[in-house]
Amino acid sequence: xxxxxxxxxxxxxxxxxxxxxxxxxxxxxxxxxxxxxxxxxxxxxxxxxxxxxxxxxxxxxxxxxxxxxxxxxxxxxxxxxxxxxxxxxxxxxxxxxxxxxxxxxxxxxxxxxxxxxxxxxxxxxxxxxxxxxxxx
Ligand code: RTP
Ligand code: MG
Numbered sequence: 001x002x003x004x005x006x007x008x009x010x011x012x013x014x015x016x017x018x019x020x021x022x023x024x025x026x027x028x029x030x031x032x033x034x035x036x037x038x039x040x041x042x043x044x045x046x047x048x049x050x051x052x053x054x055x056x057x058x059x060x061x062x063x064x065x066x067x068x069x070x071x072x073x074x075x076x077x078x079x080x081x082x083x084x085x086x087x088x089x090x091x092x093x094x095x096x097x098x099x100x101x102x103x104x105x106x107x108x109x110x111x112x113x114x115x116x117x118x119x120x121x122x123x124x125x126x127x128x129x130x131x132x133x134x135x136x
């Protein structure tokens with residue numbers, strides 16, 4: 001089995017879409033290994049989004065991800081589970097995300113795109129270790 005990190009971002013919790021989002025992952029055949037509602041502090045957000053440090057949207061991103069509680073989860077499935085989650089999520093910009101994807105069906109804005117999923121096997125291991133040490 002293979003694991004990845006999923007975050008139902010603050011907008012998803014605020015809009016009451018956590019069940020819808022996690023339900024889509026579960027219906028696909030993936031399972032929850034861990035899940036916790038938590039307000040992500042700036043230091044943790046900085047570690048999680050380290051690859052984006054220095055980019056114009058970085059400050060807004062860190063502030064958004066910590067503005068209210070998020071549902072942080074470890075999801076398990078077969079090989080390359082991170083890729084399965086990314087396919088279900090759709091592209092970063094909801095305006096370009098096709099219908100049938102989480103972002104395509106449920107979001108309109110780049111800055112409020114509901115869900116984070118690790119973007120590689122290495123990212124999945126690194127990110128799980130930030131939020132749930134030992135679970136990767
Ligand atoms: P995420 O990490 O949150 O799962 O999203 P992602 O992989 O689809 O996109 P990524 O490139 O990692 O960007 C992280 C988040 O930063 C915001 N962003 N804004 N204005 C922009 O050009 C821009 N680019 C990225 C998005 O909210 C994206 O989810
Ligand atoms: Mg990303």
